[in-house]
Amino acid sequence: MTEPKSMERQKGVALWRQIADRIRASIAQGDYDATGMVPPEMQLAEAFGVNRHTVRSALAALGQEGLVRSVQGRGTLIDRKDKFSFPIARRTRFTEGIGEQARNVEGLLLSSGCEPADAEVAKWLKLAVGAPVIRLEALRKADGRALSRSTTWFPAGRFDGIDAAFRRTGSITMALMEQGVSDYLRDVTQVSATHAEPDDVAQLALTPGAIVLVTRALNTDLDGIPIQYAVTRFPADRVEFTIMN
Structure with missing residues (x-):
């Protein structure tokens, strides 16, 4: 079992959250695979230089995420669940990419509206600032597990009614087909991570401080014209990305 390394405290971030991040990272790296257990609270408290209450708060947060569970008389067990692999390729499709790994994939429209494009959206979609765009807020699930929440923008002049199409189909690809786009390509994907x-x-049914993976992505039609800009947030403990050529 790998011993936790001493921790430099981050200003403005709760101590229990920092410890939860470190334990989460150790689980992901396989540091505790030999035993399948997180080290005892006292051992973690000594390693991180904190009291047991702080460690207990960190473990409780990880328990709410489903990463660990406390078993009376044994300690804190790692409760592994297989991650979904989300392929990022020239043709990136959520339903197709996740659908091969799940029995049921859902796309739920949370809200939608028409609004003027701000500077960021206008830059990605190559529109004038203030041009009308359709914004969709959506939640995606696989076998009942929330896998992503996204904010997506489409040029309003070309895609009037795409919100209703997505509400009916639960699929961006099918909604675009209803709007006359039978095929489209991924032009750019940027990936980052945050709390x-x-x-x-x-x-997404997460605990405060959980790590999410964030993608900023641009799709174009086959003529290279931008049709969709999306910012999507994935729970890091449920989804991993596979970059495909």
């Missing part, structure tokens, strides 16, 4: 925001906690 969960309040909306992530509520909609």
